[in-house]
Amino acid sequence: MATAASARPRSRTRVKSGKGQLTALSILLAAEKLLIDEGYHNFSLRKVAATAGLTLGNLQYYYPSKDALTQAMLDNCIQRYLDRFEQIRAQVGADPEKQFRALIAEIIRDLNTRSTTVFFPELWSLANHDDHAVEFMDAMYDKYRIVLMEVITAINPALSQAQLKRLAVFISASIEGHTMFIGYKKPWARETDNIIEMAAESFLWLIHSGSIPA
Amino acid sequence: MATAASARPRSRTRVKSGKGQLTALSILLAAEKLLIDEGYHNFSLRKVAATAGLTLGNLQYYYPSKDALTQAMLDNCIQRYLDRFEQIRAQVGADPEKQFRALIAEIIRDLNTRSTTVFFPELWSLANHDDHAVEFMDAMYDKYRIVLMEVITAINPALSQAQLKRLAVFISASIEGHTMFIGYKKPWARETDNIIEMAAESFLWLIHSGSIPA
Amino acid sequence: MATAASARPRSRTRVKSGKGQLTALSILLAAEKLLIDEGYHNFSLRKVAATAGLTLGNLQYYYPSKDALTQAMLDNCIQRYLDRFEQIRAQVGADPEKQFRALIAEIIRDLNTRSTTVFFPELWSLANHDDHAVEFMDAMYDKYRIVLMEVITAINPALSQAQLKRLAVFISASIEGHTMFIGYKKPWARETDNIIEMAAESFLWLIHSGSIPA
Amino acid sequence: MATAASARPRSRTRVKSGKGQLTALSILLAAEKLLIDEGYHNFSLRKVAATAGLTLGNLQYYYPSKDALTQAMLDNCIQRYLDRFEQIRAQVGADPEKQFRALIAEIIRDLNTRSTTVFFPELWSLANHDDHAVEFMDAMYDKYRIVLMEVITAINPALSQAQLKRLAVFISASIEGHTMFIGYKKPWARETDNIIEMAAESFLWLIHSGSIPA
DNA sequence: AATGAATGAGCGTTCATTCAT
DNA sequence: TATGAATGAACGCTCATTCAT
Numbered sequence: 001m002a003t004a005a006s007a008r009p010r011s012r013t014r015v016k017s018g019k020g021q022l023t024a025l026s027i028l029l030a031a032e033k034l035l036i037d038e039g040y041h042n043f044s045l046r047k048v049a050a051t052a053g054l055t056l057g058n059l060q061y062y063y064p065s066k067d068a069l070t071q072a073m074l075d076n077c078i079q080r081y082l083d084r085f086e087q088i089r090a091q092v093g094a095d096p097e098k099q100f101r102a103l104i105a106e107i108i109r110d111l112n113t114r115s116t117t118v119f120f121p122e123l124w125s126l127a128n129h130d131d132h133a134v135e136f137m138d139a140m141y142d143k144y145r146i147v148l149m150e151v152i153t154a155i156n157p158a159l160s161q162a163q164l165k166r167l168a169v170f171i172s173a174s175i176e177g178h179t180m181f182i183g184y185k186k187p188w189a190r191e192t193d194n195i196i197e198m199a200a201e202s203f204l205w206l207i208h209s210g211s212i213p214a
Numbered sequence: 215m216a217t218a219a220s221a222r223p224r225s226r227t228r229v230k231s232g233k234g235q236l237t238a239l240s241i242l243l244a245a246e247k248l249l250i251d252e253g254y255h256n257f258s259l260r261k262v263a264a265t266a267g268l269t270l271g272n273l274q275y276y277y278p279s280k281d282a283l284t285q286a287m288l289d290n291c292i293q294r295y296l297d298r299f300e301q302i303r304a305q306v307g308a309d310p311e312k313q314f315r316a317l318i319a320e321i322i323r324d325l326n327t328r329s330t331t332v333f334f335p336e337l338w339s340l341a342n343h344d345d346h347a348v349e350f351m352d353a354m355y356d357k358y359r360i361v362l363m364e365v366i367t368a369i370n371p372a373l374s375q376a377q378l379k380r381l382a383v384f385i386s387a388s389i390e391g392h393t394m395f396i397g398y399k400k401p402w403a404r405e406t407d408n409i410i411e412m413a414a415e416s417f418l419w420l421i422h423s424g425s426i427p428a
Numbered sequence: 429m430a431t432a433a434s435a436r437p438r439s440r441t442r443v444k445s446g447k448g449q450l451t452a453l454s455i456l457l458a459a460e461k462l463l464i465d466e467g468y469h470n471f472s473l474r475k476v477a478a479t480a481g482l483t484l485g486n487l488q489y490y491y492p493s494k495d496a497l498t499q500a501m502l503d504n505c506i507q508r509y510l511d512r513f514e515q516i517r518a519q520v521g522a523d524p525e526k527q528f529r530a531l532i533a534e535i536i537r538d539l540n541t542r543s544t545t546v547f548f549p550e551l552w553s554l555a556n557h558d559d560h561a562v563e564f565m566d567a568m569y570d571k572y573r574i575v576l577m578e579v580i581t582a583i584n585p586a587l588s589q590a591q592l593k594r595l596a597v598f599i600s601a602s603i604e605g606h607t608m609f610i611g612y613k614k615p616w617a618r619e620t621d622n623i624i625e626m627a628a629e630s631f632l633w634l635i636h637s638g639s640i641p642a
Numbered sequence: 643m644a645t646a647a648s649a650r651p652r653s654r655t656r657v658k659s660g661k662g663q664l665t666a667l668s669i670l671l672a673a674e675k676l677l678i679d680e681g682y683h684n685f686s687l688r689k690v691a692a693t694a695g696l697t698l699g700n701l702q703y704y705y706p707s708k709d710a711l712t713q714a715m716l717d718n719c720i721q722r723y724l725d726r727f728e729q730i731r732a733q734v735g736a737d738p739e740k741q742f743r744a745l746i747a748e749i750i751r752d753l754n755t756r757s758t759t760v761f762f763p764e765l766w767s768l769a770n771h772d773d774h775a776v777e778f779m780d781a782m783y784d785k786y787r788i789v790l791m792e793v794i795t796a797i798n799p800a801l802s803q804a805q806l807k808r809l810a811v812f813i814s815a816s817i818e819g820h821t822m823f824i825g826y827k828k829p830w831a832r833e834t835d836n837i838i839e840m841a842a843e844s845f846l847w848l849i850h851s852g853s854i855p856a
Numbered sequence: 857a858a859t860g861a862a863t864g865a866g867c868g869t870t871c872a873t874t875c876a877t
Numbered sequence: 878t879a880t881g882a883a884t885g886a887a888c889g890c891t892c893a894t895t896c897a898t
Binding site for chain 4: 887888889890891892
Binding site: 466467468469470471545546549550552553554555556557565566569594595597598600601602603604605606607608609610615616619621622623625626627629630631633634637639640641 | 680683759760763766769783812815816819820821824829833840841844847851
C-alpha cells in the first residue's frame with residue numbers, strides 16, 4: 001500500500017536547495033562577519049549587501065527588513081553554539097568530574113576565538129534594547145545550563161534541582177565574564193590556562209561542598 | 215583621568231567657574247541617560263542635545279565631535295565607579311575576610327541597578343571596536359583589581375604578587391559575568407543574594423587554598 | 429470601451445475561457461479596493477498583488493506595467509457606472525418629470541457609498557496629471573450626460589440641443605460637487621435627502637423656465 | 643513712562659524676518675507648484691527641494707517631516723482662499739441680489755485658473771486618506787459658507803438658520819463640482835459664462851422660493 | 857556661549873521593472 | 878501561467894559636521 005509520502009508526485013524532497021538558499025545563507029555569513037568586524041552600531045544593510053556582494057534591493061528580497069535579518073543572523077549564530085553544546089553533551093564519559101573539567105576547559109578556551117570574544121558582548125548589549133535578542137539569548141543560556149546541570153548532578157547527586165540550577169547560573173555567568181578579559185587580543189589572554197584551572201577547582205569545590213543555598 | 219571640564223576647548227587655568235561647567239556636565243549626564251535608555255547604536259548628538267535641552271550647535275561648542283563627547287561620557291561614567299572603589303578602599307576595617315565579603319556583596323549588588331546593568335555591556339561592546347573605550351576600560355579594571363588585591367593579601371599574605379593578580383582577574387571577571395543574568399530586570403535578579411554567597415564562599419576558598427597557579 | 433479581458437497580452441479570439449480571465453478580473457477588483465482604501469498615492473503593484481493573493485511576477489504577466497493596470501482598473505470601474513446608467517435609461521417610464529426626480533435621487537444617493545465617495549476624487553486628481561484618465565473620464569461623463577439629456581428633452585421639448593447640453597453639464601457638475609460634502613462619512617451626509625429635494629426642484633425649475641442661455 | 647515694549651532692549655519687532663523665513667516661504671511656494679504640476683502622488687521632498695533650489699537636508703531643517711511640510715503647504719494655500727473670501731465679504735454693497743450674482747460669478751470664474759482647477763481635486767483626494775487635509779478642508783468650507791449665508795439672508799430674511807446652512811451647502815457644493823468640467827483646459831471651460839448665469843438664476847430662485855426643506 | 861542655517865552622506869524601505877525558469 | 882531572483886532608483890528620514898553670526 002502506498003504511503004502518504006510515496007503518493008505525492010515525486011514530492012519536493014529537496015525542500016530548499018535552489019540557489020536562493022545559498023544566497024540567503026551567504027547573507028547571514030556576511031552579516032555575521034560585519035557584526036564582528038564593526039559592531040552592531042555600524043551594522044547596516046548596505047554594508048551587509050556589499051560584504052555579500054549583492055545589491056541592496058536583492059538583499060532585501062531575502063530579508064525584507066533589518067529586523068528580519070538581525071533575527072536570522074542571531075538565530076544562525078546561536079544555533080552554532082547550541083550545536084556545539086549538543087556535541088559536548090554526547091561526549092559525556094564515565095568519570096563525571098573529569099568530564100566537568102573537560103567541559104569547563106573547552107568552554108573557556110572558546111572565549112579566545114575572535115568571533116566569540118566579539119559576538120557575545122554585542123549580543124548582551126543588544127539584549128538591553130531589543131526584545132528579540134533577549135529571547136534568543138535566554139533560550140541559548142537555558143540549554144547551556146541544562147548541559148552543565150547534567151554533569152554536576154552526576155558529580156554530586158545529593159544536590160537538589162534548585163541547587164543545581166543555582167550552580168549552573170553561577171558557573172555559566174562566571175565563565176561569560178571572562179570574555180572581555182581573556183578573550184581574543186584581550187590583556188589576560190595568556191592567562192587562559194590558569195583561569196581554567198582556578199575555575200575548575202573552585203567550581204568543583206562548590207559542587208562538592210554542598211553548601212549551596214537551598 | 216580627565217574630568218568633564220577638560221573636554222572644553224578653551225581649557226583655561228581657572229577652569230571651575232562659569233555656568234559653562236554646569237552645561238558641560240549636564241551634557242554628560244544627558245549622554246549617559248541616552249546611552250542607557252537607547253544603547254550606543256541609537257546614540258546621536260541630536261538626541262543628546264534634545265535630552266539636555268540644548269541646541270545641536272551649542273552642544274557641539276562643548277564637545278566638537280561625537281567622538282569627543284563619547285570619550286568624555288565614558289570618562290565621566292568610569293570615574294564615578296572609580297570614586298566608589300576609593301570609598302570602599304577607605305572603609306577597610308580590621309577583619310579582612312569580613313571586609314572581603316562586604317566588598318563582594320556590594321559590587322555584586324550594584325549589578326542590580328539599571329545603569330550598571332546596561333552601561334557595562336555597552337562599554338564591552340564599544341571596547342571591541344573603539345580604542346579609546348579599551349583604554350578607559352582597562353584603566354578602570356586595573357584600579358578595581360588593585361583594591362581587590364589589597365584585601366586578598368590581607369587575608370592570605372602567603373600569596374605571591376602573580377597569584378594575587380591572577381586571583382583578582384578571576385574574581386573580577388567572574389563577577390562582571392553576572393551582569394547579564396542577575397542585573398536589572400534580568401531573569402535571575404532574585405538570585406542575587408544566593409549568588410553573593412556562592413561567590414564569596416568559592417572565592418575565599420580559592421584564596422585560602424593557596425592552590426593558585428604560580 | 430475595453431473590457432478587463434482585453435488587457436491581457438496575448439489577446440486571442442477565444443478570449444473568454446480559462447481561469448486567466450478570473451485572475452485578470454480579481455486583480456482589477458483588488459486594485460480598486462486598494463485605490464479606495466489607500467488612495468492612488470499609496471497604490472503600488474506589490475500591494476495590489478498582495479491584495480489579490482498573487483505574486484508580483486504573476487500580476488505583471490497580466491498587466492505588464494503599472495500604467496496598464498491603472499488604465500484597466502479605471503476602465504473597469506467606469507464601465508460599472510456606465511452599466512448602471514444603461515439600467516436607469518431602460519427604466520424610463522411614462523412621466524418624464526417623475527423619471528427625472530428618480531434619476532437625480534438615485535445618482536445623488538449613490539454618492540453616499542464609500543466607493544463612489546472615494547473613487548471620484550481620485551479620478552479627478554488623476555485626470556489632472558494623466559491623459560488616459562482624462563479620456564476615460566470624459567467618455568464616461570459624455571454618456572452620463574446623454575442619459576440626462578434624453579430625460580430633459582422629454583420634459584421640455586422646446587429646448588435646443590445646445591441648451592440641453594448646457595443643462596446636462598450644469599446638472600451633472602452640480603451633483604458631482606456634492607461628493608465631498610454629503611459622501612460617505614462626510615459632514616453633511618445626513619442632509620442627503622434635503623439636498624436631493626433642493627437639487628430636483630431647482631433643476632426642474634431651470635428646465636421649465638426655458639431661460640437657459642442660447 | 644516707558645511702555646512694556648519700549649522697555650525691552652530694542653525688542654524683536656520683526657518677529658520673523660531673517661533669511662530663514664524667506665527660505666521657509668520659498669519652500670512652501672515650491673511645494674505648491676510641485677503639487678499642482680505633478681499631483682500629490684508625485685509629491686516628494688526631493689522634488690520640492692530641487693524645485694526650491696535647496697538640498698534635501700536643508701529643506702528638512704525647515705520642515706522636519708513630509709507631513710509637516712504638507713500641512714504647512716495646505717495651510718498656506720487655503721489661507722489665500724480665505725483671504726479672498728474676507729475681501730469679498732468686505733465688499734458687500736447695498737443690493738444683496740446684485741452682490742450675490744457678483745459673488746457667484748467671481749467664485750466660478752476662479753475655477754478657470756490653473757491652480758484652482760488642479761489644487762482642489764488634490765485636496766479632496768487627500769481628504770479621503772489624510773485627517774489633516776480633512777481638517778483644513780472643513781475649516782475652509784465653513785468660512786466659505788458663512789460668507790454665502792450672510793448674503794443669502796440679506797436677500798431673503800425669512801429663511802431660518804437651518805435653511806440658510808442647507809442652501810449654503812447646496813450652492814457651494816454645486817459650484818465646486820464644476821471644477822473638473824469648466825476648469826483650466828477642461829472641455830467646457832468656454833461655457834463658464836453660461837454656467838454662471840444658470841447657477842445664479844437657479845440659486846436665486848431657490849433662495850426666493852422659500853421651498854427649502856425645514 | 858549660543859543659535860540658526862546648510863551640506864552631504866548614509867540609513868531602512870518601497871518601488872517598477874526585467875528576466876530566467 | 879506562474880514563480881523567484883535581481884536591479885537600480887527613489888523615497889522619507891537621521892545624522893555628524895561646518896560655519897556665520
